[in-house]
Amino acid sequence: MKQIVLAGCPNVGKSVVFSRLTGVNVISSNYPGTTVDFTRGTTVIAGAKYELLDVPGIYSLEPSSKAEGVARSMLQTGDVVINVVDATHLERNLYLTLEILELQKPTVVALNLWDETQHLGIELDVAKLEQLLGVPVVPTCALCGTGIKELAASAAAAAQPSKTIKPQTEEQRWLKVGEIIRDVQVVHHRHHTIFDRLADLTVKPATGIPIAILALLFIFLFIIKLGNAIIAYVMDPFFYGYYGPWIVNAVNSFAPSGLVHELLIGSSTLVNLDLEQSLGLLTTGLYVEFGLVLPFILTFYLMLSILEDLGYLPRLAVLVDTGLHKLGLHGSAIVPTILGCGCNVPGALATRILESDKQRFIAVTLMAIAVPCMAKSAMIFAILGRYGLRWILIVYATLFLLYIGLGLVLTRLVKGESPELLLEVPPYRKPHLATLLKKTWSRSSGFLVEATPFFILGILVVNLLYLTGGVELLSRVFGQVLTTVLGLPEGAIIALLLGILRKDIAIGMLLPLGMSPQQLTVACIILATYFPCVATFVVMLRELGTRGMLKATGLMITVSFSVGVLMRVLLIGL
Amino acid sequence: MDTNALLTSWKRRRGPSGSGDGQGREASQAEGVVVPLTMLVPGEEAKIVALGQGGGRQHRFRRIGLREGKIVKLIATQPGRGPIVLDVEGTQLAIGRGMAQQILIQRKA
Numbered sequence: 124m125k126q127i128v129l130a131g132c133p134n135v136g137k138s139v140v141f142s143r144l145t146g147v148n149v150i151s152s153n154y155p156g157t158t159v160d161f162t163r164g165t166t167v168i169a170g171a172k173y174e175l176l177d178v179p180g181i182y183s184l185e186p187s188s189k190a191e192g193v194a195r196s197m198l199q200t201g202d203v204v205i206n207v208v209d210a211t212h213l214e215r216n217l218y219l220t221l222e223i224l225e226l227q228k229p230t231v232v233a234l235n236l237w238d239e240t241q242h243l244g245i246e247l248d249v250a251k252l253e254q255l256l257g258v259p260v261v262p263t264c265a266l267c268g269t270g271i272k273e274l275a276a277s278a279a280a281a282a283q284p285s286k287t288i289k290p291q292t293e294e295q296r297w298l299k300v301g302e303i304i305r306d307v308q309v310v311h312h313r314h315h316t317i318f319d320r321l322a323d324l325t326v327k328p329a330t331g332i333p334i335a336i337l338a339l340l341f342i343f344l345f346i347i348k349l350g351n352a353i354i355a356y357v358m359d360p361f362f363y364g365y366y367g368p369w370i371v372n373a374v375n376s377f378a379p380s381g382l383v384h385e386l387l388i389g390s391s392t393l394v395n396l397d398l399e400q401s402l403g404l405l406t407t408g409l410y411v412e413f414g415l416v417l418p419f420i421l422t423f424y425l426m427l428s429i430l431e432d433l434g435y436l437p438r439l440a441v442l443v444d445t446g447l448h449k450l451g452l453h454g455s456a457i458v459p460t461i462l463g464c465g466c467n468v469p470g471a472l473a474t475r476i477l478e479s480d481k482q483r484f485i486a487v488t489l490m491a492i493a494v495p496c497m498a499k500s501a502m503i504f505a506i507l508g509r510y511g512l513r514w515i516l517i518v519y520a521t522l523f524l525l526y527i528g529l530g531l532v533l534t535r536l537v538k539g540e541s542p543e544l545l546l547e548v549p550p551y552r553k554p555h556l557a558t559l560l561k562k563t564w565s566r567s568s569g570f571l572v573e574a575t576p577f578f579i580l581g582i583l584v585v586n587l588l589y590l591t592g593g594v595e596l597l598s599r600v601f602g603q604v605l606t607t608v609l610g611l612p613e614g615a616i617i618a619l620l621l622g623i624l625r626k627d628i629a630i631g632m633l634l635p636l637g638m639s640p641q642q643l644t645v646a647c648i649i650l651a652t653y654f655p656c657v658a659t660f661v662v663m664l665r666e667l668g669t670r671g672m673l674k675a676t677g678l679m680i681t682v683s684f685s686v687g688v689l690m691r692v693l694l695i696g697l
Numbered sequence: 698m699d700t701n702a703l704l705t706s707w708k709r710r711r712g713p714s715g716s717g718d719g720q721g722r723e724a725s726q727a728e729g730v731v732v733p734l735t736m737l738v739p740g741e742e743a744k745i746v747a748l749g750q751g752g753g754r755q756h757r758f759r760r761i762g763l764r765e766g767k768i769v770k771l772i773a774t775q776p777g778r779g780p781i782v783l784d785v786e787g788t789q790l791a792i793g794r795g796m797a798q799q800i801l802i803q804r805k806a
Binding site: 182183185211212214215218219243293297322323326327328331437440441442444445448453454542543544545546547548549550 | 773778792
């Protein structure tokens with residue numbers, strides 16, 4: 124099978140072209156660096172099957188970050204290259220195009236965002252460009268699908284490398300870029316749009332910082348409110364009104380009691396339907412994941428997708444750059460951090476956009492300790508929310524202070540460089556509703572697929588521990604520490620143990636213990652910080668290596684315990 | 698300050714006849730003061746004349762769109778020695794203050 128490699132500068136829409144060609148859904152956004160690893164797909168063009176590789180965006184073939192290194196090696200193995208180019212910024216894209224053509228592989232250039240050139244008053248002579256580059260050039264609009272068929276056909280037919288472009292030095296390449304632009308591009312004057320004005324307002328500190336604070340606060344509250352509304356008006360009526368009684372009846376009909384009954388529906392009965400605490404796979408298991416966590420996951424990813432497609436995140440990166448520098452990071456680290464608020468797994472992967480090992484270590488470690496994923500957050504909202512917003516805010520304020528405090532310490536302890544920010548800030552674009560919904564769904568269903576096995580495993584482990592008397596044993600061994608040092612009931616050990624599998628059920632385990640809001644707050648903070656869930660652990664291990672992971676783990680346990688003790692003293696007293 | 702060293706080395710390279718790199722000659726025609734990029738005030742436009750020292754850094758600047766001869770406009774400066782935001786031919790770029798100090802620009806007369 125022939126391999127087609129999609130390559131291009133960051134944020135030119137490679138992933139959208141990829142989705143169009145393969146039908147595979149790939150996450151794309153309006154900021155550089157959404158794709159940090161390559162994605163594979165297959166497509167059939169004129170009866171023949173091709174493998175397609177979507178690689179991270181690069182500015183040149185001299186790699187300066189991990190993501191660019193991946194891209195370079197992919198290019199060298201492919202049979203045909205599709206070079207996706209932003210037609211609205213041809214000049215900045217051409218340098219890479221020349222480098223790619225110099226590899227002497229059959230290449231097709233896709234002039235993407237073609238539709239936008241007209242609004243921007245840019246005129247391009249495609250025939251001339253084709254002639255100068257010596258390879259086919261196809262105008263495309265990946266978002267609307269224009270030109271994709273032609274692109275596929277050209278890629279399948281491409282057999283010859285460029286005859287006009289030969290290997291040259293960096294200086295010659297820049298001169299060539301200049302020559303080509305002079306020959307093929309005419310730019311007409313255009314008027315400023317409302318998006319241009321908004322673009323300026325949101326990066327100027329005097330207006331940008333207040334806008335950012337208000338926007339983030341609004342989004343945080345909106346996620347809580349909308350999530351809770353979905354639970355109150357959709358999930359609870361469904362689970363308590365229809366599903367619960369039905370499943371209890373159904374299970375009772377073939378297993379009125381015994382082990383199977385216990386495992387499936389736990390202590391729930393028709394009269395006393397308790398989906399939060401009955402610990403059955405089909406009662407608590409399904410309810411916590413779909414009824415309590417999913418509503419927040421959906422609302423979070425919807426908001427994230429809006430921010431991404433609009434193009435706000437790079438502006439946020441600029442505004443927080445000064446602050447993040449004090450923590451050894453730079454502004455771009457805000458993107459992985461916000462992704463981490465959804466799930467730490469893609470968050471940790473996204474730290475690859477950071478240039479140095481030091482930045483990556485700090486970003487990943489801080490995320491694992493102080494950035495709660497939406498599954499964690501959802502349960503914190505659900506459990507602490509019933510005692511008032513105050514307790515939720517205490518948890519988040521503690522995590523926020525931890526993030527800053529630890530960052531200040533880590534940047535002094537970790538050796539290595541913290542380079543400065545150098546970032547392209549894309550123009551604002553109007554998000555498309557269909558794309559937003561598709562992206563939200565693709566990420567939410569991804570969450571369900573990833574989370575479900577661990578969730579089921581977690582519920583099984585709890586049942587097993589209760590049945591075998593393991594809970595009492597563990598409580599006796601660790602109970603002393605929990606009660607005297609952290610002020611928590613002995614039973615909380617079961618939550619700490621399960622937290623290694625999944626944080627959401629772990630927090631759910633706190634419910635039957637009858638704790639005060641103060642105790643719950645301490646327990647939530649400890650559960651949020653002490654150790655990542657198993658899925659995050661695996662990714663961290665891969666990204667940081669064994670030694671890095673050992674250091675991070677030591678830090679997590681120390682920090683979590685210390686903060687737990689501190690919060691116990693502050694909230695519960697001695 | 699290493700910016701001063703940069704300035705002198707830039708002047709030396711250009712020499713009395715203005716024989717610098719290709720773009721430098723153009724720059725010498727419009728009489729403007731050559732200063733680091735960080736000296737611009739919001740809204741001001743200027744022409745890039747030098748990208749500082751170090752091939753790797755120059756290369757990073759060029760491929761993101763910052764090249765000799767380009768007209769840049771300062772959009773915003775973040776407080777606390779934060780990054781500056783530029784407009785280069787319709788594209789916004791954010792660049793750290795230290796890096797911006799390396800880039801020399803010629804103010805419009």
